[in-house]
Amino acid sequence: MRNLTPKLLLIFVLAACVLPSVTYAQSAPAGDFSVTPDVVYGHKDGMALTFDVLRPDNANGAAVLYMVNGGWVSRWSDPERLAARTLPGLLEEGFTVIPVRHGSAPLYKVPEAEADVRRALRYVQMHANELGIDVDRIGVFGGSAGGHLSLMLGLAAADEGRHNDDEPLRAPNPVAAIVAYYPPVDLRPIAGPNERFPALDFPGDQAAAISPILFVSPDDPPTLLIHGDADGLVPLSQSELILAELQSDNIESELIVIPGGDHGFTRRPDRMQAQQAMTAWFVRQLASPRSSTTAQASELVGSWRLDSWNTGNGPRCSAEDGAVNGQIIYSADGHMSAQLGCGEIDISDNSGLDTRAVTRRLGRRHLSYYGGFTLDRRAGTVTHHVMGASNVGMVDTDQVRTFVFDGNDKLTLSPGGEQLLVWLRNR
Template sequence: MVSRILLCITIAIIPCASYLHAEITITPDVVYGHKSGLAMTFDVFRPTDNANGAGVLFMVSGGWFSSWSPPEQTQGMFKPLTDQGFTVFAVRHGSSPKFSIPEAVADVRRSVRFLRSNAERFKVDPERLGVYGYSAGGHLSLMLGTASDEGDENAQDPLDRVSDRVATVVAFVAPTDLRIMVNHNPNRLPAYDRFPALNLDMESAKAGSPLVHVTPDDPPTLLIAGDKDDLVPISHSRNIQAAFEAAKVKSQLIEVAGAGHGFQGEDARKSTEEMVNWFKLHLAP
């Protein structure tokens, strides 16, 4: 499930500071938490002139691998959003194979709690936060949409008292039912052997499946998938769309005819346009 977009990103080293780049302010490596002696970070891409007060989290994840890249090399992929005034947060999580899918889910939930707690610092409305991602990033986006909470008022960590709910979700080619993907399922696709994150027991797979968490209070969700995807079959998106409809959750599934796991050319342009329009509609002031 490695996103083709993420595979194109090269590695380099940059100073940890804010700087201006092509009409946006980039703030790299903001620390939103720690675990195993490591910092969990995100990069911020904020329009300098037309910020609309809404924030969009991008899940940096392909195959539940999450890697660092220089933000000046990745900011182009966020341009369709920053051009429309959205502040984008590129969120990294504890990466496979060291960390598991449940840990990745916990990490990105913490990132939302952190952003909500620091909304004034980043000049965004804490109630106008959206999320999107591709493949594993789409899965994590859906987990934020379907399996979040209002926070635990009795938690020791102040951040855990804060809601990690988001206002809307866009999920591209997203796995929605891990139970049919983990190594305990004899019928799973052989391609999944390449992804150590799927080494889960069935109980963990169920807990990490957005499909089983759908409830009527889920946020508006846009699903985009190729109908010829042989890695994450479109049935994943169709099944959760049916669950959203049954729960009366505002949702839409766009099936890209002839597309596989990742879009090229006009398919990529149109799907990006649909994503931006969805955020414009559901994150308006």
């Protein structure tokens, strides 16, 4: 990788989106849509991290997370201007667009911005049903520093080692498509003290962990790069380098070079060409529903009662404790809840799969939790993405269970070791 010079640092600031009122409707040029403003996806240093949800009337179930970013700084912008200048094609095609804001320089540096948007992605995926989004049809898009963050979300999504100490940063599903305008792809040469661009003022030994070019792998999502050949800040060679890596791993990928295009596509024809290509890419990759995780897990869907619970050293429940008791529910929209323990349990059949009321009544030997679930058939695992639990240590964690079916009505789950929980379908 050739070194970047300070002259190649980023200055182009993309528009941000926020809305002062609760709901907003916009007609031409982006079609009719409503805005849900300031959804809180996390907190840091006592401040809320937020995004907005722009939902078109003709929503197709797919979504695009838009990185509100320039130089790793998120700024406020009127949603009408954002929709008209940057997002009209996406909204017209029915995509729900989520402009994501993160902690900004000079207080927060690039690694923290990357962690923030990763947290936002996890939040969207965990709340996809509430947002009216198909969790398997989520794309990411941004320009310049926002392009860098988009590539990190898509290419490094499966790398859990970088955030081992922060479970909420792990997105349960991979991103389905990426579009990046003029992105920097290797931050190693430019990380360090920088008065003009303080977001880059972080220890150089952290740069590899947030350089997209180092995370290309064969299971990466389709990726579109758009770059001008007259870009004086981030050279075209940056997109060419990562394109070569993507193609070497046979990733569906493309680079569109705009002749005379500068950084920021300040000429309107260049901007229009990029927007049309970006919209067409997401239509191609996301517009049609795919075989979803929950559709593939149709045999899980339903209510199951706990038949036995073996720890490997014998039954979990002693005669003194009482008989094993429990219920687990998987819904067709990707939600789940579980209640289990020894002795009598006030089992809830809450169709909302929210067992908060039950958790308040559970004793020491009882466990209740709820959230979402995803299935990895190749690995033979189902992952419970816990949103709430009677055991606070489980909240915002992923609980992985291996699964085995015995016919249609018997399910064995194992959380690891020799523990086996056998469930029978409720009829």
